[in-house]
Amino acid sequence: MKFKGEHILSTQQFDKEGLMSLFAEAKKMEKVIAEAKNGKESKVLAGKIMATLFYEPSTRTRFSFEAAMIRLGGRVLSNADMMQTSSIKKLETLEDTGKVVSQIADVIAMRHPEQGSVAVLAERSDVPVINAGDGSNEHPTQALLDLYTIWKEFGRIDGLTIGMIGDLKNSRVQHSQFGLLKHFKVKFVLVSPRGLEMPAAILKEMGSAAKVVLTPEDMVASADVISVSRIQKERFVSEREYKKFVGQFVVDAELMKKAKKTAIVMQPLPRVDDIAVEVDSDPRARYFDQVGNGVAVRMALLKMVLGE
């Protein structure tokens, strides 16, 4: 696959070879980060500007994109609350915003609550646009850093069993994880509260590689990777509807007793009643390491997209 000059909108764009070249670059970026911390800053993206257009809340993803750009010597223009303080308030279309911002910045990272919205903005942008999450559809860079975390841990992805637990219906992260994992020989074990099952289209694509189980215990018994998502509150019609699901399945020390010794627990974060704090001290917890890996992966992606 080609990276230079491309919009990164969906995991569909990736192939195995593209993933491996990105991971190799991310590995080098871990060294660049270490050097920067010692005062030797990279100039790979000096002179380049990234605009972050976030129409939906974020802590990690926006900071991670911005840190990635800064670590490579680039600069950042940021509007964290596009819904409230951008020209969308004056009814500017996403297409026009895309055209305008692309006259100013060299690359755009964008998050928006509606599925497909990032693609709409990208259509008129003259510079690459990277999807930082569009509704419950996709979150490709999170999935990239998740697979990078798995690859670093096991040295391979083929042959692993991926357990997924949580709001499989609405988690754009788990949808995107599948979008990348389908290039590998993996098995899936899925467990979710009733009503929050994996969308039928994804289940169909998983085919015989997927097993749906009824309890978290049945999932952890065979999982090498335990991929957790929180119940995605903002995708529910009401607080009442959300409350029906939250706290039903919790990954806690008791559950971890039944998991493989070599398993890892991943969560894009934030967590909300889905992983007990006691699991943080379990050597299998990887959710904070994922955050650091995310900066390296986004550095690699920015470098490759900007063609430096």
Ligand code: NCD
């Ligand atoms: C995820 C998201 O925004 O989809 N968070 C993140 O980017 N790290 C997961 C979530 O919000 O549950």
